[in-house]
Amino acid sequence: xxxxxxxxxxxxxxxxxxxxxxxxxxxxxxxxxxxxxxxxxxxxxxxxxxxxxxxxxxxxxxxxxxxxxxxxxxxxxxxxxxxxxxxxxxxxxxxxxxxxxxxxxxxxxxxxxxxxxxxxxxxxxxxxxxxxxxxxxxxxxxxxxxxxxxxxxxxxxxxxxxxxxxxxxxxxxxxxxxxxxxxxxxxxxxxxxxxxxxxxxxxxxxxxxxxxxxxxxxxxxxxxxxxxxxxxxxxxx
Amino acid sequence: xxxxxxxxxxxxxxxxxxxxxxxxxxxxxxxxxxxxxxxxxxxxxxxxxxxxxxxxxxxxxxxxxxxxxxxxxxxxxxxxxxxxxxxxxxxxxxxxxxxxxxxxxxxxxxxxxxxxxxxxxxxxxxxxxxxxxxxxxxxxxxxxxxxxxxxxxxxxxxxxxxxxxxxxxxxxxxxxxxxxxxxxxxxxxxxxxxxxxxxxxxxxxxxxxxxxxxxxxxxxxxxxxxxxxxxxxxxxxxxxxxxxxxxxxxxxxxxxxxxxxxxxxxxxxxxxxxxxxxxxxxxxxxxxxxxxxxxxxxxxxxxxxxxxxxxxxx
Numbered sequence: 001x002x003x004x005x006x007x008x009x010x011x012x013x014x015x016x017x018x019x020x021x022x023x024x025x026x027x028x029x030x031x032x033x034x035x036x037x038x039x040x041x042x043x044x045x046x047x048x049x050x051x052x053x054x055x056x057x058x059x060x061x062x063x064x065x066x067x068x069x070x071x072x073x074x075x076x077x078x079x080x081x082x083x084x085x086x087x088x089x090x091x092x093x094x095x096x097x098x099x100x101x102x103x104x105x106x107x108x109x110x111x112x113x114x115x116x117x118x119x120x121x122x123x124x125x126x127x128x129x130x131x132x133x134x135x136x137x138x139x140x141x142x143x144x145x146x147x148x149x150x151x152x153x154x155x156x157x158x159x160x161x162x163x164x165x166x167x168x169x170x171x172x173x174x175x176x177x178x179x180x181x182x183x184x185x186x187x188x189x190x191x192x193x194x195x196x197x198x199x200x201x202x203x204x205x206x207x208x209x210x211x212x213x214x215x216x217x218x219x220x221x222x223x224x225x226x227x228x229x230x231x232x233x234x235x236x237x
Numbered sequence: 238x239x240x241x242x243x244x245x246x247x248x249x250x251x252x253x254x255x256x257x258x259x260x261x262x263x264x265x266x267x268x269x270x271x272x273x274x275x276x277x278x279x280x281x282x283x284x285x286x287x288x289x290x291x292x293x294x295x296x297x298x299x300x301x302x303x304x305x306x307x308x309x310x311x312x313x314x315x316x317x318x319x320x321x322x323x324x325x326x327x328x329x330x331x332x333x334x335x336x337x338x339x340x341x342x343x344x345x346x347x348x349x350x351x352x353x354x355x356x357x358x359x360x361x362x363x364x365x366x367x368x369x370x371x372x373x374x375x376x377x378x379x380x381x382x383x384x385x386x387x388x389x390x391x392x393x394x395x396x397x398x399x400x401x402x403x404x405x406x407x408x409x410x411x412x413x414x415x416x417x418x419x420x421x422x423x424x425x426x427x428x429x430x431x432x433x434x435x436x437x438x439x440x441x442x443x444x445x446x447x448x449x450x451x452x453x454x455x456x457x458x459x460x461x462x463x464x465x466x467x468x469x470x471x472x473x474x475x476x477x478x479x480x481x482x483x484x485x486x487x488x489x490x491x492x493x494x495x496x497x498x499x500x501x502x503x504x505x506x507x508x509x510x511x512x513x514x515x516x517x518x519x520x521x522x523x524x525x526x527x528x529x530x531x532x533x534x535x536x537x538x539x540x541x542x543x544x545x546x547x548x549x550x551x
Contacts, residue, residue, distance in 0.1 A: 006337040010326075017325065078321030082382070085285040085315045086338050087307040235289045237248070 003088045007096025008103075011070070015104055024066060028108040031058050036115050046123035051115055052134045052204050056197065059138075059145055060174060064166030066104055067149025068159045070097040071227070075157035090231040094224055098150045105142040109135070130206045137203035140216040141196060145170050147223035154230045173219075238263055239284060239390065239420070244293035245444075246279050253279040255444035256293065263389065266416035268431030269424040271441040272544045277424040278318055280441070281394050284422075285315045297390065311339070314383035318394040320376055324368035328359065328378055331367060332385055339386045353381040357411065373404035380411065391415060393423040397430050409434050428540045442544040455539060464490070465503040465512070468528040469519065472499050476522050484514045498527065 015021035035054040043050070071094075074080040083093055113135075119126055152166035153159075177195030180188050192198050196219070199212040239261040246254040254276040261267050271277045282288040284295055286306040295302040297309045323331055332353065336346045354360055357377040362370050367378060376396065383391060396412065397405045412434055415421055425431045431438060438455060440448040448455055465487075474492050481489040486509040490502040505511050512529065519526055 002340055003338045006334055010323075010330075010334050013330075014323075014325065077323075078317060078319060079323060081282075081287055081317040082315070082321060084287050085310055085313070085317075086335070087310040088338055089307070235287065 001092075003086075003092045004096040004099070007088075007093055008099045011097055011100035012103055015100070021104060024062065024104070025108050025111060028058060028062055029111045032112050033115070036112075037118075040115075040118070046119065046126050048115060048119060048131055048134060051112060052138065055109070055112065055138050056141060056174070056200060059142060060170055061167060062108070063101075063105060063142060063145035064149045064152065064163050064170060067101045067146055068153055068163040068166060070101060070150055071154040071231075072157050072159050072162040073153075076159075084231075084235075090228045094150060094154075094227045094231070098146055098224060098227075101146045101149060102143050105146055106139060109138055109142060127206070130204075133206045133208060134204045136208070137200045137212075140203070140213075141200050144173075144196060144216055144219045144223075147220040147227075148173075151223045151227045151230070154227045238298055239422070240294075240296045241280075241284070242294050242296075244280065244283065244295060245291050246276075246283060246288060247291045252444050254283070257441065257444070257446045258293075259439055259446060259449055261420055261422055263420050264416070264418070265437055266412065266421045266423070266435045267437045267439060268435035269422060269439050269441065270428060270431055270540065271424075271426060273426055275426075275441045275544065276444040277426075277441060278394055281315075281392055281422070281424060285313055285392055286310050311386070312389055314386065314388035314391045316379045316383045316391075316393045316396055319398075320379040320396075322367050322375060322378060322382075325366065327364055327366050328370070328381075329363050331378070332382060335382050335385050341386060349385050349387065352387065353384050356384065356415070357381040358407075373400055373407065376400060376404070376408055377411070380408075384415075389419055391419050391421045391423075393421065395425055396423055397425070405430065428537055440540060440543050447543040448539070462488075462504045463507050463510075464532045465505065465515075466528070466530045466532060467501045467503070467515075467526065468498050469501055470498055470525040470527065472501065472519075472522070472524045476524070477501055479522075480515065480518050483518060484511050486511050487515065 032051065032054055036048075036051045039050050071080070074083060084090075116131060119131075148169045149162075149166045152169060153162040155165065156162050173194065173196040175195075177192050177198045180192060183191055193215070199215045202209060202212050241260070242258045243256050244254055244258070245252065245256050257276075257280065269277050269280070279288065283290050284297070284302065286302055286309060289303060297312060300309055302309055323334075326334070329350075332350055333346060336342065336349060341349050350363075354363060357380050359374070359377055359381055362374050362378075367375065370378065380393075380396070383393070393412070397408050400408060409430070412421060412423065416434075416436070423431070423435070432452060437451050438448070439446060440455075472492070477489050477492055481487055481503075486505050488504045490504055491500075492502075493500045503515070510531075512531070515529070516526070
């Protein structure tokens with residue numbers, strides 16, 4: 001636990017001691033803000049649906065970019081060897097990294113709450129529950145992508161390669177339910193259940209179903225488990 | 238204490254380390270010597286728990302490296318090859334980070350910090366960013382990082398590579414002073430580095446241990462004949478061969494003429510010094526001796542003979 005906290009805070013300080021975190025946060029806020037306000041006043045609807053549609057798209061590139069260096073950089077500069085020879089389990093190490101990336105993502109997500117303030121000041125009959133659920137869904141989706149990004153960064157020592165792998169895996173889970181038209185009926189149910197968008201849209205509708213929660217939690221657990229295994233396997237090669 | 242028995246590591250079909258065994262005792266400084274690619278780093282990585290052995294056993298104070306990895310990692314301080322560091326961090330932050338992973342906090346950390354800063358001579362750079370420090374300081378930072386938890390065992394992989402001669406001398410004397418209280422196991426591919434610092438030398442070649450002992454032991458075990466180089470005038474090949482017949486311990490090797498001077502080479506076993514007899518014979522045969530120089534085999538030659546790749550480089 002102590003070690004996880006040490007890894008976590010070093011990583012997070014690392015984000016903010018370099019221009020990276022600021023560039024990411026500004027780009028995230030600008031892109032989301034632009035697409036949201038573009039349509040918000042045109043449609044004149046008192047909800048954040050437009051925001052909840054755009055954030056998952058920005059996530060596709062934003063999160064792999066945040067997480068691309070988490071472990072790959074340790075490998076490329078050689079500090080992975082120091083980490084691996086400290087009395088520190090791979091799990092504690094991976095958790096620290098994952099939580100640091102997640103914190104930055106949640107901070108970015110929080111920056112969009114300014115649009116909620118806009119909504120409160122100009123909108124009428126705002127459904128607070130739906131907004132809250134939407135944010136919960138986006139947070140869970142962000143955590144899932146962060147776990148995928150952490151995994152992508154553990155399989156290579158090249159940050160660019162890690163980014164590409166991350167985008168690819170994230171894109172697969174994002175696109176799955178867009179392929180439903182082309183798959184046999186018997187498989188459609190499974191594929192839909194694997195698709196991250198399907199669960200997000202359920203939660204965003206304001207229904208918090210345990211099936212959706214279980215999906216996100218098991219996705220996170222699965223990719224963090226894969227990451228730990230990737231790090232452990234190296235010792236035996 | 239570290240005890241290694243029948244340790245092997247294969248990378249695919251390549252045997253990087255091939256069934257080696259040795260024991261290291263507390264309070265020793267031991268050099269691990271070998272050409273590049275001989276298996277030094279792989280061995281150190283197995284002792285520190287970074288790699289799992291294919292075969293064999295490593296025991297550190299009675300604990301097994303595979304079953305008790307993190308207990309052993311608590312006892313060991315490790316400086317990896319090329320001294321990787323988070324160069325964007327400040328020295329203080331880096332040491333504090335390692336301290337907090339090893340559960341050294343608050344006043345314990347303050348103590349540990351002042352101990353390593355004092356030992357490694359870091360007082361001038363504690364609040365500097367690591368990237369701004371010189372290479373010599375970076376090496377000291379790496380050492381300080383390996384020692385923040387005051388380990389009983391220090392494992393250093395090529396600790397002086399890439400330093401300038403003055404820095405090498407500094408790091409060497411630092412390691413020597415550490416060796417008074419700790420078991421230090423350091424690798425190198427350069428003999429002089431090790432010879433000046435260590436009590437014991439283990440030489441590895443192609444994954445196998447080819448020599449293990451103190452400086453003196455290695456010298457007496459592996460030193461062969463002494464070759465005697467002479468420059469004389471007025472000697473003939475015939476008289477040189479006659480000399481060999483007269484003094485049984487001497488073997489005539491060669492004779493070359495350059496200008497008015499003859500270069501003559503003899504060889505004799507290291508425990509029978511025949512130089513007095515040679516001198517007397519030379520006087521009798523009216524040679525004029527300009528130079529008489531025995532060339533003892535040194536550790537460098539032993540190392541070169543033992544490690545085949547070292548020989549092919551020359």
